[in-house]
Amino acid sequence: MPALGRLRAFGGAALCLAAVLQINASAPVSVYAIVDKVILEPNETSPERVQVWGVFSVANSYRQSQYDEPVRGYLYYKLERADDRGTRAAWADLKKIAGTGEAVGFGGNFISKPGKVRKVSEKPKSPDVYPVGNPVVILGASQSGIVAQLKAVPRS
Numbered sequence: 001m002p003a004l005g006r007l008r009a010f011g012g013a014a015l016c017l018a019a020v021l022q023i024n025a026s027a028p029v030s031v032y033a034i035v036d037k038v039i040l041e042p043n044e045t046s047p048e049r050v051q052v053w054g055v056f057s058v059a060n061s062y063r064q065s066q067y068d069e070p071v072r073g074y075l076y077y078k079l080e081r082a083d084d085r086g087t088r089a090a091w092a093d094l095k096k097i098a099g100t101g102e103a104v105g106f107g108g109n110f111i112s113k114p115g116k117v118r119k120v121s122e123k124p125k126s127p128d129v130y131p132v133g134n135p136v137v138i139l140g141a142s143q144s145g146i147v148a149q150l151k152a153v154p155r156s
Contacts (some may be wrong), residue, residue: 028065030107030114030131031075032057032139034150038095049078049127050091054152055153057146065109067146070153073117078127086132093136103147108133109151120156 003033013092034086040047057070079087108131114148115128139147 020145028059028109029105029134030059030109030136032067032070032103032105032143032146032150034101034103035094035098038091038098040095045096047079047091048082048089049076049124050094050130051076051124052094055150056117057150058117059109068117070146070150071117072153072156073119073122074124075115076118076124076127077115077130080129080132084130084132087130090130090136097136097138101151103139103143103150104136105139105143106134106136107131 033052034055035052038045038053041049041051049073053074055070055072056075057067059074060066077091091146094104094106113128114131118124
C-alpha cells in the first residue's frame, strides 16, 4: 500500500475511534428535573446522602435515551465513595438551582442507573447510588419538549 493510502486508512480508523470515544464521553443524562428543594444529610458541610425534591423524568432503560413520564416526588441518593467530591459538587449545584423553576439534566446513564422517584408521602430509606456522569446542566431551547412536560406536572 502506498504511503498516502496507509495515511488515509490510519486517519479513517482514528476518526472512527474518536467518534466512539466522544459518544461514550457524552452519555445521555439520567434525570431531567425541576428541583424544588434539596436536603443534604447529615449536614451541608460533609453530606453523605441527598434528598432532591421536585418533578423528575428518569431514564427507564440503562444506557438508552428513553425516559419515564415526569412525576412529582423526590430522589434519594447516597455517595458511592466517601471521598466523592464530584458528586458533592453536583449536589451543591442542585441546591443552588432549587426553587428557581429552571429545568436541568444530571447524572450519566452510561455509568449507573438513575434511581427511583419516591412518593412525597414515602419516608427516606435505602438511598440509591447517585448516577455519576454528567454535571448538572440547565436545559436550553433544544430541550423545550421535556421542559414543557416537566412544567406541566401539577403541584400536589
